[in-house]
Amino acid sequence: MTPETVIPFFTRADGQYLFARWGRPVVPVVFGVEDATLTTVKGALEAVCTLAGHRMAETDPELGANLMVFFCRDWAELLAVPNLDRLVEGLGPLVARLEAEGANQYRVFRFDAGGAIRAAFVFLRMDAHLAAVQAEVLALGQAVQAILLWSDRAFATRAPLAEAGGHVILHPEVAALIRAAYDPVLPAVARDPAHALRLAARMGLAQP
Template sequence: MIDDVAPLFTRADGAYVFARWGRPIVPVVFGVDEASLAVFKGAIEAVVTLANHQMAETDPELGANLMIFFCQDWDELPEVPHLDALVPDLIPLVRKLKAADANQYRIFRFDEAGAIRACFVFLRMDEHMAAVAADTLALSQAVQSILLWSDTAFDAQPPLALIDGNAVLRPEVADVVRAAYDPVMPAAAQDASHALRLAARLGMIRHG
């Protein structure tokens, strides 16, 4: 089981880095219609409930701390008011995203204890992204924002599966989320021994 868990939080450079949210999540979504907004908020609430974490109406520090931005072109991001204050290296980031022809990017911010305090999600609606159903896209982004996963965690297999045409969270991924938010687990870790503890909690979830 340790072989299943450790790669989810082991980055491409070999570093083990884990973090979960240390405060209630307050989402806001920019650039979508009301119907899509409701789908995203519903997906986030479902994943937060799965984690046995909390949501709130406002964050005392940022107002909202999970910010999702939709755009048609990366050049739109520098035009978003005050975004450069939240993302100081915004212009170099836009150049990087354009050069990579990326269609999504996430930035996490952390508190003094290493727990997640904010997450900024940027989605460019290219033809591939536009072909994804709103509920699938929303659930995928919600689960990828609930933990600091490795940058390679879902390269081999995405976090979602299709059952009867509906996108659902893969059971093994859902179990990891639940185990990661167990109150006995730390909010952040940078030692691979954390994966051993996480695997033990997973065993209790699956057999308890």
């Protein structure tokens, strides 16, 4: 990786560079799974937060929980979740779009006044593809994608996970990028691609 290859991780399809990390401790809650899967998901989130040097907490003073993960078998199930339409604006049209596209996952982020992440909603429709993925692998992949505001194309051609010794792990380059992103010297929000140079420098990858 070079600074030039860091930039696409945070450059959206419209060409805008937009980086944001969490500005408060992460407080997760998981819906629609058994206790064993709940423990797996929270364990993955804790591992990624530890990697980032970021904190988790028992409660968010403003929201109670600020990272909500929903597992469902059909997108229409989301419409029956009490008050979810108050938390996710335009929930009805969103569900219709996800159904039309045949999507199996979607993430919504909310931001504070400074632009840092204040809340995130992760929706997973357990189709045949996701159901075939080991719970630990699925949980780790979702934790990675929730810890930062990645580009909508960041993992279109490269997976955040890799295989090593018969085990699935976080890709070393992605892990290094997450660590760098939470360096307290760096801002929580950035819109200038020059920010990628600072990320690469903290990864030890800046070119002379």
